[in-house]
Amino acid sequence: MSHDENNQSHVMLPPPSLKAHKGRGAVSNLQGRFEVHAREAYDDGWQREEEESTPWKTQVIDEVCKSILSRNASPDLPFGVSLNPYRGCEHGCIYCFARPTHSYLGLSPGMDFESKIFAKVNAPDMLRRELAKSGYVPESIALGVNTDAYQPCERDRKLTRRVLEVLQECHHPVGLITKSALIERDIDILAPMAAQRLAGVAITLTTLDPAIARTLEPRAAAPARRLRTIRTLTDAGIPVAVSVAPIIPFVTEPEIERLLAAVKDAGAVSAHYTVLRLPWEVAPLFHQWLEAHFPDRAQRVMNRVRDMRGGKDYDSNFATRMKGEGVWADLIRQRFKIAAERLGLTGQGSRFHTMDASQFVRPLVVPPLGARARVVISGQLDLF
Structure with a gap:
Protein backbone atom coordinates (compact mmCIF):
# COMPACT_ATOMS: atom_id res chain seq x y z
CA MET A 1 0.00 0.00 0.00
CA SER A 2 1.44 3.37 -0.97
CA HIS A 3 2.00 6.06 1.63
CA ASP A 4 0.03 8.42 -0.63
CA GLU A 5 -2.89 6.06 -1.19
CA ASN A 6 -5.07 8.28 0.94
CA ASN A 7 -5.12 12.02 0.29
CA GLN A 8 -5.05 12.60 4.03
CA SER A 9 -1.46 11.34 4.08
CA HIS A 10 -0.27 14.58 2.44
CA VAL A 11 1.74 16.54 4.97
CA MET A 12 0.45 20.02 5.66
CA LEU A 13 1.40 22.88 7.89
CA PRO A 14 -1.15 23.56 10.65
CA PRO A 15 -4.07 25.78 9.67
CA PRO A 16 -4.43 29.18 11.33
CA SER A 17 -7.33 27.94 13.48
CA LEU A 18 -6.62 24.64 15.23
CA LYS A 19 -9.45 22.34 16.28
CA ALA A 20 -9.31 19.09 18.20
CA HIS A 21 -10.31 15.91 16.33
CA LYS A 22 -12.51 13.50 18.28
CA GLY A 23 -10.61 10.35 19.18
CA ARG A 24 -7.26 11.75 18.06
CA GLY A 25 -4.42 13.27 20.04
CA ALA A 26 -2.76 15.44 17.40
CA VAL A 27 -4.52 18.61 16.33
CA SER A 28 -2.83 18.78 12.92
CA ASN A 29 -0.88 16.78 10.37
CA LEU A 30 2.25 18.78 11.07
CA GLN A 31 4.96 18.59 8.44
CA GLY A 32 7.85 16.21 9.12
CA ARG A 33 11.31 17.70 9.42
CA PHE A 34 12.63 15.95 6.30
CA GLU A 35 9.99 17.30 3.92
CA VAL A 36 11.35 19.55 1.17
CA HIS A 37 8.05 21.09 0.06
CA ALA A 38 5.61 22.66 2.49
CA ARG A 39 1.85 22.84 1.93
CA GLU A 40 0.07 25.49 3.93
CA ALA A 41 -3.64 25.16 4.71
CA TYR A 42 -5.66 28.21 3.73
CA ASP A 43 -9.29 28.88 4.54
CA ASP A 44 -10.85 30.39 1.40
CA GLY A 45 -14.38 30.18 2.81
CA TRP A 46 -15.49 27.31 0.57
CA GLN A 47 -14.91 24.42 2.98
CA ARG A 48 -18.14 23.02 4.36
CA GLU A 49 -18.57 22.33 8.07
CA GLU A 50 -19.12 18.60 7.44
CA GLU A 51 -15.79 18.41 5.60
CA GLU A 52 -13.98 19.90 8.58
CA SER A 53 -15.34 17.17 10.89
CA THR A 54 -14.55 14.21 8.62
CA LYS A 66 14.59 -6.45 7.56
CA SER A 67 15.48 -6.87 11.24
CA ILE A 68 13.48 -7.08 14.44
CA LEU A 69 15.74 -6.40 17.45
CA SER A 70 16.92 -2.85 18.18
CA ARG A 71 19.92 -2.25 20.41
CA ASN A 72 20.83 0.86 22.35
CA ALA A 73 23.60 1.95 24.69
CA SER A 74 21.69 4.76 26.37
CA PRO A 75 22.86 5.01 30.00
CA ASP A 76 19.44 6.21 31.19
CA LEU A 77 17.48 3.22 29.87
CA PRO A 78 17.16 -0.02 31.88
CA PHE A 79 17.33 -2.25 28.78
CA GLY A 80 19.71 -2.73 25.87
CA VAL A 81 17.47 -4.65 23.47
CA SER A 82 13.93 -3.86 22.36
CA LEU A 83 11.33 -5.20 19.93
CA ASN A 84 8.44 -3.24 18.43
CA PRO A 85 5.88 -5.20 16.38
CA TYR A 86 4.29 -1.96 15.09
CA ARG A 87 5.35 1.45 13.82
CA GLY A 88 2.97 4.27 14.62
CA CYS A 89 0.40 3.97 17.39
CA GLU A 90 -3.36 4.41 17.34
CA HIS A 91 -3.44 5.33 21.02
CA GLY A 92 -2.59 8.84 19.82
CA CYS A 93 -0.72 10.03 22.92
CA ILE A 94 0.19 13.60 22.10
CA TYR A 95 3.44 13.41 24.10
CA CYS A 96 4.76 10.22 22.45
CA PHE A 97 8.51 10.48 21.87
CA ALA A 98 8.22 8.04 18.93
CA ARG A 99 6.14 10.42 16.81
CA PRO A 100 9.19 11.86 14.97
CA THR A 101 10.02 8.39 13.59
CA HIS A 102 7.18 8.74 11.07
CA SER A 103 9.16 11.54 9.45
CA TYR A 104 11.59 8.91 8.16
CA LEU A 105 8.69 7.39 6.22
CA GLY A 106 7.76 10.67 4.56
CA LEU A 107 4.71 10.90 6.82
CA SER A 108 3.62 13.37 9.45
CA PRO A 109 4.41 12.84 13.14
CA GLY A 110 0.95 14.32 13.73
CA MET A 111 -2.25 12.63 12.53
CA ASP A 112 -0.36 10.23 10.24
CA PHE A 113 1.49 8.73 13.21
CA GLU A 114 -1.73 7.67 14.91
CA SER A 115 -3.74 6.77 11.80
CA LYS A 116 -1.18 5.00 9.57
CA ILE A 117 0.10 1.98 11.46
CA PHE A 118 2.74 -0.35 10.03
CA ALA A 119 2.47 -3.97 11.18
CA LYS A 120 5.70 -5.99 10.96
CA VAL A 121 4.02 -9.13 9.71
CA ASN A 122 7.19 -11.24 9.82
CA ALA A 123 8.21 -10.16 13.34
CA PRO A 124 7.74 -13.59 15.01
CA ASP A 125 9.68 -15.41 12.27
CA MET A 126 12.46 -12.81 12.29
CA LEU A 127 12.75 -13.13 16.06
CA ARG A 128 12.99 -16.91 15.82
CA ARG A 129 15.78 -16.59 13.25
CA GLU A 130 17.59 -14.05 15.44
CA ASP A 148 2.42 0.10 22.25
CA ALA A 149 2.55 -3.61 21.44
CA TYR A 150 -1.10 -3.89 22.55
CA GLN A 151 -2.60 -1.05 20.52
CA PRO A 152 -6.04 -1.74 18.96
CA CYS A 153 -4.85 -3.55 15.79
CA GLU A 154 -3.10 -6.19 17.93
CA ARG A 155 -6.54 -7.59 18.72
CA ASP A 156 -6.74 -8.88 15.14
CA ARG A 157 -3.08 -9.10 14.10
CA LYS A 158 -1.83 -10.96 17.21
CA LEU A 159 1.81 -10.18 16.37
CA THR A 160 2.65 -9.46 20.01
CA ARG A 161 1.12 -12.74 21.16
CA ARG A 162 3.05 -14.70 18.51
CA VAL A 163 6.28 -12.97 19.60
CA LEU A 164 5.55 -13.94 23.21
CA GLU A 165 4.98 -17.55 22.12
CA VAL A 166 8.47 -17.61 20.60
CA LEU A 167 10.01 -16.12 23.75
CA GLN A 168 8.14 -18.59 25.97
CA GLU A 169 9.29 -21.51 23.85
CA CYS A 170 12.90 -20.33 24.14
CA HIS A 171 12.69 -19.45 27.87
CA HIS A 172 13.78 -15.93 26.99
CA PRO A 173 13.20 -13.05 29.47
CA VAL A 174 10.92 -10.21 28.40
CA GLY A 175 9.59 -6.99 29.87
CA LEU A 176 6.46 -5.30 28.54
CA LEU A 182 -5.53 -6.18 26.00
CA ILE A 183 -2.44 -7.51 27.78
CA GLU A 184 -4.84 -9.50 29.97
CA ARG A 185 -5.46 -11.75 26.95
CA ASP A 186 -1.91 -13.09 27.24
CA ILE A 187 -1.92 -13.94 30.95
CA ASP A 188 -1.81 -17.62 29.96
CA ILE A 189 1.69 -16.97 28.58
CA LEU A 190 2.92 -14.28 30.95
CA ALA A 191 1.95 -15.91 34.26
CA PRO A 192 4.02 -19.10 33.76
CA MET A 193 6.94 -17.00 32.47
CA ALA A 194 6.73 -14.68 35.48
CA ALA A 195 6.83 -17.71 37.79
CA GLN A 196 10.17 -18.61 36.15
CA ARG A 197 11.49 -15.03 36.46
CA LEU A 198 11.15 -14.58 32.71
CA ALA A 199 8.50 -11.84 32.48
CA GLY A 200 7.54 -8.54 34.05
CA VAL A 201 5.03 -5.87 33.10
CA ALA A 202 4.92 -2.09 33.46
CA ILE A 203 1.64 -0.23 33.06
CA THR A 204 1.87 3.43 32.10
CA LEU A 205 -0.57 5.64 33.97
CA THR A 206 -0.40 9.36 33.26
CA THR A 207 -3.51 10.67 34.99
CA LEU A 208 -6.53 9.52 36.99
CA ASP A 209 -8.75 12.11 35.31
CA PRO A 210 -10.73 10.48 32.46
CA ALA A 211 -11.44 13.86 30.85
CA ILE A 212 -7.74 14.69 30.57
CA ALA A 213 -6.94 11.14 29.42
CA ARG A 214 -9.48 11.37 26.57
CA THR A 215 -7.53 14.24 25.00
CA LEU A 216 -4.00 13.36 26.15
CA GLU A 217 -4.05 9.68 25.09
CA PRO A 218 -7.45 9.31 23.38
CA ARG A 219 -7.46 5.65 22.30
CA ALA A 220 -5.61 4.12 25.22
CA ALA A 221 -7.50 2.36 28.02
CA ALA A 222 -9.22 4.68 30.49
CA PRO A 223 -7.38 5.25 33.79
CA ALA A 224 -9.86 3.16 35.81
CA ARG A 225 -9.47 0.30 33.31
CA ARG A 226 -5.69 0.39 33.66
CA LEU A 227 -6.00 0.14 37.43
CA ARG A 228 -8.16 -2.96 36.94
CA THR A 229 -5.50 -4.39 34.64
CA ILE A 230 -2.84 -3.88 37.32
CA ARG A 231 -5.03 -5.82 39.77
CA THR A 232 -5.78 -8.61 37.27
CA LEU A 233 -2.10 -9.12 36.39
CA THR A 234 -1.06 -8.97 40.04
CA ASP A 235 -3.64 -11.56 41.02
CA ALA A 236 -2.25 -13.81 38.28
CA GLY A 237 1.21 -13.65 39.86
CA ILE A 238 2.72 -11.23 37.35
CA PRO A 239 4.79 -8.44 38.96
CA VAL A 240 3.55 -5.04 37.82
CA ALA A 241 5.51 -1.81 37.91
CA VAL A 242 3.91 1.52 37.08
CA SER A 243 5.39 4.17 34.84
CA VAL A 244 4.02 7.57 35.79
CA ALA A 245 4.82 9.20 32.49
CA PRO A 246 4.96 11.87 31.51
CA ILE A 247 4.51 14.26 34.38
CA ILE A 248 3.21 17.51 32.85
CA PRO A 249 3.29 20.66 35.02
CA PHE A 250 -0.18 22.02 35.87
CA VAL A 251 -1.85 19.20 33.89
CA THR A 252 -0.96 15.83 35.45
CA GLU A 253 1.63 17.00 38.01
CA PRO A 254 -0.95 17.83 40.73
CA GLU A 255 -1.99 14.15 40.83
CA ILE A 256 1.37 12.58 41.74
CA GLU A 257 0.47 11.53 45.29
CA ARG A 258 -3.10 10.42 44.51
CA LEU A 259 -1.98 8.44 41.48
CA LEU A 260 0.69 6.57 43.43
CA ALA A 261 -1.81 5.71 46.15
CA ALA A 262 -4.21 4.36 43.52
CA VAL A 263 -1.65 2.09 41.85
CA LYS A 264 -0.50 0.79 45.23
CA ASP A 265 -4.10 -0.14 46.07
CA ALA A 266 -4.32 -1.90 42.69
CA GLY A 267 -1.32 -4.10 43.53
CA ALA A 268 1.67 -2.46 41.83
CA VAL A 269 5.04 -3.38 43.35
CA SER A 270 7.10 -0.40 42.21
CA ALA A 271 6.86 2.88 40.34
CA HIS A 272 9.05 5.29 38.42
CA TYR A 273 8.43 8.49 36.47
CA THR A 274 9.63 10.71 33.65
CA VAL A 275 8.86 14.34 33.03
CA LEU A 276 7.49 15.58 29.71
CA ARG A 277 9.89 15.17 26.78
CA LEU A 278 9.40 17.20 23.59
CA PRO A 279 11.94 16.05 20.98
CA TRP A 280 11.77 17.28 17.39
CA GLU A 281 8.19 17.59 16.08
CA VAL A 282 6.65 16.60 19.42
CA ALA A 283 7.25 20.15 20.68
CA PRO A 284 5.05 22.01 18.14
CA LEU A 285 2.44 19.24 18.26
CA PHE A 286 2.24 19.56 22.05
CA HIS A 287 2.02 23.36 21.78
CA GLN A 288 -1.00 22.93 19.46
CA TRP A 289 -2.60 20.44 21.84
CA LEU A 290 -2.20 22.84 24.76
CA GLU A 291 -3.76 25.72 22.83
CA ALA A 292 -6.70 23.50 21.78
CA HIS A 293 -7.42 21.91 25.18
CA PHE A 294 -5.82 24.12 27.89
CA PRO A 295 -5.58 27.64 26.44
CA ASP A 296 -5.97 29.12 29.93
CA ARG A 297 -2.73 27.56 31.17
CA ALA A 298 -0.74 26.87 28.00
CA GLN A 299 1.88 29.53 28.64
CA ARG A 300 2.28 28.53 32.30
CA VAL A 301 2.82 24.89 31.32
CA MET A 302 5.48 25.72 28.75
CA ASN A 303 7.24 28.13 31.11
CA ARG A 304 7.62 25.34 33.67
CA VAL A 305 8.71 22.82 31.02
CA ARG A 306 11.43 25.25 29.93
CA ASP A 307 12.44 25.80 33.56
CA MET A 308 13.24 22.07 33.68
CA ARG A 309 15.05 22.10 30.31
CA GLY A 310 17.53 24.93 30.73
CA GLY A 311 15.24 27.45 29.04
CA LYS A 312 14.52 25.22 26.01
CA ASP A 313 11.55 23.08 25.04
CA TYR A 314 13.79 20.01 25.25
CA ASP A 315 17.32 18.96 26.13
CA SER A 316 18.45 15.50 24.98
CA ASN A 317 21.28 15.24 27.52
CA PHE A 318 21.28 11.67 28.88
CA ALA A 319 21.85 12.98 32.41
CA THR A 320 18.69 15.09 32.49
CA ARG A 321 16.31 14.15 29.65
CA MET A 322 14.16 11.81 31.75
CA LYS A 323 13.91 13.86 34.97
CA GLY A 324 14.76 17.43 33.98
CA GLU A 325 16.82 19.85 36.06
CA GLY A 326 16.30 22.92 38.17
CA VAL A 327 13.97 23.84 41.02
CA TRP A 328 10.79 22.43 39.48
CA ALA A 329 12.45 19.14 38.55
CA ASP A 330 13.83 18.85 42.09
CA LEU A 331 10.39 19.50 43.56
CA ILE A 332 8.81 16.76 41.43
CA ARG A 333 11.64 14.38 42.34
CA GLN A 334 11.16 14.98 46.07
CA ARG A 335 7.38 14.67 45.93
CA PHE A 336 7.56 11.41 43.99
CA LYS A 337 10.28 9.95 46.22
CA ILE A 338 8.48 10.78 49.48
CA ALA A 339 5.13 9.43 48.25
CA ALA A 340 6.64 6.25 46.76
CA GLU A 341 8.64 5.47 49.92
CA ARG A 342 5.61 6.06 52.15
CA LEU A 343 3.59 3.60 50.05
CA GLY A 344 6.38 1.03 49.62
CA LEU A 345 6.65 1.63 45.88
CA THR A 346 10.41 1.94 45.96
CA GLY A 347 12.84 1.24 43.13
CA GLN A 348 12.78 2.22 39.49
CA GLY A 349 10.17 -0.33 38.48
CA SER A 350 12.49 -2.23 36.15
CA ARG A 351 12.78 -5.98 36.59
CA PHE A 352 15.15 -6.40 33.64
CA HIS A 353 18.15 -6.94 35.88
CA THR A 354 16.41 -9.56 38.05
CA MET A 355 15.22 -11.78 35.22
CA ASP A 356 16.95 -15.07 34.54
CA ALA A 357 18.51 -15.31 31.08
CA SER A 358 20.37 -18.52 31.97
CA GLN A 359 17.32 -20.65 31.07
CA PHE A 360 17.51 -19.66 27.39
CA VAL A 361 17.36 -22.44 24.79
CA ARG A 362 17.64 -21.85 21.04
CA PRO A 363 14.53 -22.48 18.94
CA LEU A 364 14.35 -25.99 17.50
CA VAL A 365 12.44 -24.91 14.41
CA VAL A 366 13.61 -21.98 12.30
CA PRO A 367 11.32 -20.96 9.42
CA PRO A 368 12.88 -20.60 5.97
CA LEU A 369 13.30 -17.08 4.70
CA GLY A 370 10.22 -16.68 2.48
CA ALA A 371 10.41 -15.32 -1.06
CA ARG A 372 8.86 -12.00 -0.13
CA ALA A 373 11.26 -11.48 2.76
CA ARG A 374 14.24 -12.45 0.59
CA VAL A 375 13.37 -9.71 -1.87
CA VAL A 376 13.28 -7.11 0.92
CA ILE A 377 16.40 -8.26 2.70
CA SER A 378 18.70 -9.05 -0.21
CA GLY A 379 17.26 -6.64 -2.75
CA GLN A 380 17.26 -9.44 -5.36
CA LEU A 381 14.48 -11.53 -6.86
CA ASP A 382 14.49 -15.30 -7.01
CA LEU A 383 15.17 -16.78 -10.44
CA PHE A 384 12.48 -19.44 -9.94
Missing part, protein backbone atom coordinates in the same frame (compact mmCIF):
# COMPACT_ATOMS: atom_id res chain seq x y z
CA PRO A 55 -12.98 11.55 10.90
CA TRP A 56 -9.49 10.26 10.22
CA LYS A 57 -9.67 6.55 9.47
CA THR A 58 -6.96 4.20 10.69
CA GLN A 59 -4.99 2.26 8.10
CA VAL A 60 -2.94 -0.78 9.11
CA ILE A 61 -0.24 -1.38 6.50
CA ASP A 62 1.69 -4.65 6.22
CA GLU A 63 5.46 -4.29 6.45
CA VAL A 64 8.09 -6.97 5.94
CA CYS A 65 10.90 -5.90 8.26
CA LEU A 131 17.45 -16.28 18.53
CA ALA A 132 18.72 -19.25 16.50
CA LYS A 133 21.99 -17.54 15.54
CA SER A 134 25.02 -19.23 17.03
CA GLY A 135 26.43 -15.97 18.36
CA TYR A 136 23.23 -14.73 19.99
CA VAL A 137 23.67 -13.81 23.65
CA PRO A 138 20.35 -13.60 25.55
CA GLU A 139 19.39 -10.56 27.59
CA SER A 140 15.98 -9.22 28.55
CA ILE A 141 14.01 -7.86 25.60
CA ALA A 142 11.81 -4.80 26.13
CA LEU A 143 8.64 -5.39 24.12
CA GLY A 144 6.59 -2.43 22.90
CA VAL A 145 8.81 0.43 24.04
CA ASN A 146 8.53 2.85 21.10
CA THR A 147 4.90 2.13 20.23
CA ILE A 177 5.14 -1.77 28.91
CA THR A 178 1.63 -0.85 27.84
CA LYS A 179 -1.42 1.35 28.38
CA SER A 180 -3.82 -1.33 27.13
CA ALA A 181 -6.04 -3.80 28.94
